[in-house]
Amino acid sequence: MRFFGKVGGMLAATTPSSAPVSTPAARMGWMDMLRGVAVLLVVVMHAADIPMTNGKGVDEWSRLHLYLEPFRMPMLMFLSGMLLPRALGKTLPQYAWGKFAAIVWPAVVWMLLFGFLIYHGGPTDPVYWRTGDYLWFLLALCACYGTAMLLKPVASRPVVMSLLCTGLFVAMILLRYHSEISQSLVNRTLYYGAFFFLGAACARLVVKWVNAPVSIVVGLGAVAVVLANLGLDDRSFRLGTPFSALTAILGIAVLLWIAPRVPRGNFTQILEWAGRNSIVIYVTHFPLVILIHRLMRHLDADPALYVSMCTVFGMALTLLMVRLRPWTAWLYVFPHHQRVAARLHNRAALGGSQQTQH
Structure with a gap:
């Protein structure tokens, strides 16, 4: 645990489960935790899937990942979308530069590498x-943030913003459902990107939802479990259809209710740390797993041991x-991006003061 000690020390040691779950600090903590869980599950999934394609996999392990598939990436997109209303509160140059420096830049760098x-x-x-290969999620996120710039004029009108984002969610799910292009970046963006806009639509409602009655959450969880089980043998409940979208929504709703109630400690601090560094974990894990697999594939190891080692x-x-991120920051964010961000901030502040004077 010493490995994460410095990171964990920056956070509060414990948050009682009875603490209010609607404070901004609590929301950010559990959002990071959920993001950390989702991105680490992506690492585990690829570590199991790559050996499977070469006859070294474990069937039970793969079925577990099929069970989680309806929730994992939609959750990541949903959490990103929840931050959209706040991001759109900035000036358009600030918004565009921030997304270029932190999302477009690493997407291009790692696609090339x-x-x-x-x-x-x-x-x-x-x-x-x-297809975007393993980086499809980051490319889809770029497309979502680019499209979201069109919502800037209504960003200060929460109700209109929520209605438009909900409409985008429904339209994207239906368009993906009726599309015949399989496994393309466009289709993945349509399906998973829909949850980005759903997250933006629900950003203001989550505070109320986390205080929903236990009975409602248990009922939704039971339905989500049933649908996830159906998805083990029926792809339509896992990906790309209104049925899989319903499965994902129910699962996300349950997780959003549970997460703020999880007592914070050393383990949750690690998950939050992973969530705050999800971009690094996402872009680096797949090349590393492939390299490990290439080194191990000539070993005559038992499939369970092989997958475990990967x-x-x-x-x-x-x-x-x-x-190592402090020494390799250019791989994940545009070099010296703070300078440009500072200039844009000063320009926005100057423009705001001039408008106030007039």
């Missing part, structure tokens, strides 16, 4: 860009990359 160093065919392969070493090296 992975394409040149690992992907067969390199970045010149059109299929690579049509998971343990993949997770350890990924978390090491997070620790």
Whole structure:
């Protein structure tokens, strides 16, 4: 636990489960925790899936990931969308620069790095860009933030903003459902990006939802479990359909209710730390897992041991990359982005003061 001691020390040691769950600090803590859980599950999933494609996988492990598939990436998108109303409160130049520096930049950097160093065919392969490979989520997030700029004029009108975002969610889910292009970046953006706008639509409602009666949450959880079980054998309950969207919504609702009630301690602090560094974990884990697999694939290891070693070493090296972030920051955010951000902030402040004088 000493490995995370400095990070954990910056957080409060404990938050009682009876503490109010609607304070801003509490919301940010549990949001980071959920994000950390989701992104670490992505690492575990890929550590199990890559051996499976080469006959070294464990069927039971793979079925567990099928059970989690309806919730994992929709949750990440939903949490990102919850922060959209606040982001749109900035000036358009501030908003655009912030998303370019922290999302577009690492997406381009890692598409090129992975394409040149690992992907067969390199970045010149059109299929690579049509699918986004493992970086599809980051590219979809870029598209969502780009589209969200159109909502800037209504950002100060919460009701209108929520209605428009809800409409976008429904339209994107239905468009994905009726699309016939399989596994393209466009389809993934339509389906998972819909949850980004759903998160933006629900941002103001979550504070009330976390105080919902236990009986309602238990009922929703039971339905989510049933639908997730159906999804083990029926893909329509896992991905790309209104049925899978319903499964995801129910699961997200239950998790949003539970997360603020989880007592904070050393383990939750680790998860929050992972959540705050989710961009590093996401972009680095897959190349590392592939390299580990390539080193191990000639070993005649038992499938369970093989998957376990890929998971343990993949997770350890990924978390090491997070620790190295102060020395490798340019891989995840545009170099010296603070200078541009400061100038834009000063310009916005100056413009605001001039308007006040007039």
